[in-house]
Amino acid sequence: MRVRNSRTAAPAVRRRTVLKAALAAVASPSLVPSLVLGGHAPSNRINVGFLGAGNQSRVELPSMLRLDDVQVVAICDVNKGSYGYARPEHFLGRDPVCEQANAFYAKKLGVGTYNGCAAYADFRDVLARNDVDAVMIVTPDHWHAIMTVMAAEAGKDIYCQKPMTLTVDEGHAMIDAVRRHGRVFQTGSQYRSHAAVRRVCELVRNGRVGQVRRVVSFVPGAPVGPGPGWEPAPVHDGFDYDLWLGPAPEAPYHEDRCLYRFRFILDYSGGQVTNTGAHSNDIVQWALGTDDTGPVEFEDQGAVWPPEGHLFNTAVRTHFRARYANGIELICKTHDPSFGGRFEGTEGWLQYAWREVTSEPESLKDSVLGPDELHLPVSDNHYRNFVDAVKSREDPIEPVEVGHRTTTLCHLGNIAMLLGRKVPWDPATQSCPNDPEAESMLQRPYRAPWRLTG
Numbered sequence: 001m002r003v004r005n006s007r008t009a010a011p012a013v014r015r016r017t018v019l020k021a022a023l024a025a026v027a028s029p030s031l032v033p034s035l036v037l038g039g040h041a042p043s044n045r046i047n048v049g050f051l052g053a054g055n056q057s058r059v060e061l062p063s064m065l066r067l068d069d070v071q072v073v074a075i076c077d078v079n080k081g082s083y084g085y086a087r088p089e090h091f092l093g094r095d096p097v098c099e100q101a102n103a104f105y106a107k108k109l110g111v112g113t114y115n116g117c118a119a120y121a122d123f124r125d126v127l128a129r130n131d132v133d134a135v136m137i138v139t140p141d142h143w144h145a146i147m148t149v150m151a152a153e154a155g156k157d158i159y160c161q162k163p164m165t166l167t168v169d170e171g172h173a174m175i176d177a178v179r180r181h182g183r184v185f186q187t188g189s190q191y192r193s194h195a196a197v198r199r200v201c202e203l204v205r206n207g208r209v210g211q212v213r214r215v216v217s218f219v220p221g222a223p224v225g226p227g228p229g230w231e232p233a234p235v236h237d238g239f240d241y242d243l244w245l246g247p248a249p250e251a252p253y254h255e256d257r258c259l260y261r262f263r264f265i266l267d268y269s270g271g272q273v274t275n276t277g278a279h280s281n282d283i284v285q286w287a288l289g290t291d292d293t294g295p296v297e298f299e300d301q302g303a304v305w306p307p308e309g310h311l312f313n314t315a316v317r318t319h320f321r322a323r324y325a326n327g328i329e330l331i332c333k334t335h336d337p338s339f340g341g342r343f344e345g346t347e348g349w350l351q352y353a354w355r356e357v358t359s360e361p362e363s364l365k366d367s368v369l370g371p372d373e374l375h376l377p378v379s380d381n382h383y384r385n386f387v388d389a390v391k392s393r394e395d396p397i398e399p400v401e402v403g404h405r406t407t408t409l410c411h412l413g414n415i416a417m418l419l420g421r422k423v424p425w426d427p428a429t430q431s432c433p434n435d436p437e438a439e440s441m442l443q444r445p446y447r448a449p450w451r452l453t454g
């Protein structure tokens, strides 16, 4: 079993803003109206900071604002605002998102202005605030591990977006940091908190399709981005490109490299396999009851890659096959519908796709579960589930180990597709037996000074 006692030695959390934050708290209305803000005493309220305020913050911010016992006190993004970007409503940035939070609280309190939520350019300044209990990590994937480890070290609980990691080895470091520092961690795979998904997983677990033979996991196709001869562009005003790159390799700036589109470049993400695949394959893992393990073999099935010279370099069409130790075959591929999966067994099949459940025979999907059958843990709101866990100090519905296993499955699929061949995987030792080439792809070097150390 490989042992990875990781401790981040990334640039130290800076303390200089603690005083600034304390003064801001005194001046801000956040101390005053705790009872007005949902009737929760300050001791009962969770102060939350956002690390990353781009596309997905459109979902995450309102979801957290809606919780009466949460107070969003900090919004951090290396992007000041979306001004100048092609689709500003899409890419947001720290100032517009912070304004949204303050406007929400002003309305809730019935006051003209509210400024208890502060904007930050550097996430270390949020981690340095003693009054921040938890962080929402909504940055590109190449930041998830470093931010998680540093947040755990700073004593924060963590809601981290899927895909949990950029590499398999980062998952070990995140698990280690979360457990060593006694933090609560929720992976942002919110379909675990959807009733229809839970029901599909329960039906599969209780044998309604008979013995599962094959699972097909759906993902979308991916774009190729700017073509050969694309030119680097000047960095937009108010955008700290160096801090956006962080641990990723030095690279010339292009708008299509960063906001939202980073997911199609391997330096920052894994394409649709780790994007939508982190959801679809997470449902597979839950339905098969394999949250603490994974397939034992992965094989490329003819994935298609962007032509030479394009900025994007993740699979345009995903197609890999994996095999679990019990013989169940998993096919993950570009498909229409492009999200969800089909569980095929000896007695029929059951499909979940974009919230729609279908089956053969049709009656299968309406099958009623008896009280003595296996029932999965219930969460109907992923954010509520996280905040409840922060309070109870119990694990939420998708703790760090589970997120790690799902993301590992996605990464191994990518590795097999990149190598264009079969890759062995030992889920017990979390290594690629007798395959040093694949093994070497379980981690990546970080650009200095960023690092996760052992």
Ligand SMILES: NC(=O)c1ccc[n+]([C@@H]2O[C@H](COP(=O)([O-])OP(=O)(O)OC[C@H]3O[C@@H](n4cnc5c(N)ncnc54)[C@H](O)[C@@H]3O)[C@@H](O)[C@H]2O)c1
Binding pocket: 051, 052, 053, 054, 055, 056, 057, 076, 077, 078, 079, 090, 091, 092, 093, 121, 122, 123, 138, 139, 140, 141, 143, 161, 162, 163, 188, 189, 190, 243, 244, 245, 246, 258, 259, 260, 261, 262, 275
């Ligand atoms: N759960 C879901 O259904 C879901 C949906 C969409 C995205 N996501 C995930 O959310 C994450 C963000 O995706 P997105 O679509 O919002 O991308 P995005 O590019 O629109 O937003 C990411 C934001 O993070 C900021 N950022 C980058 N480095 C930073 C740093 N060092 N400090 C602070 N901010 C930094 C960027 O400037 C950007 O505004 C990804 O991991 C993605 O997979 C999850």
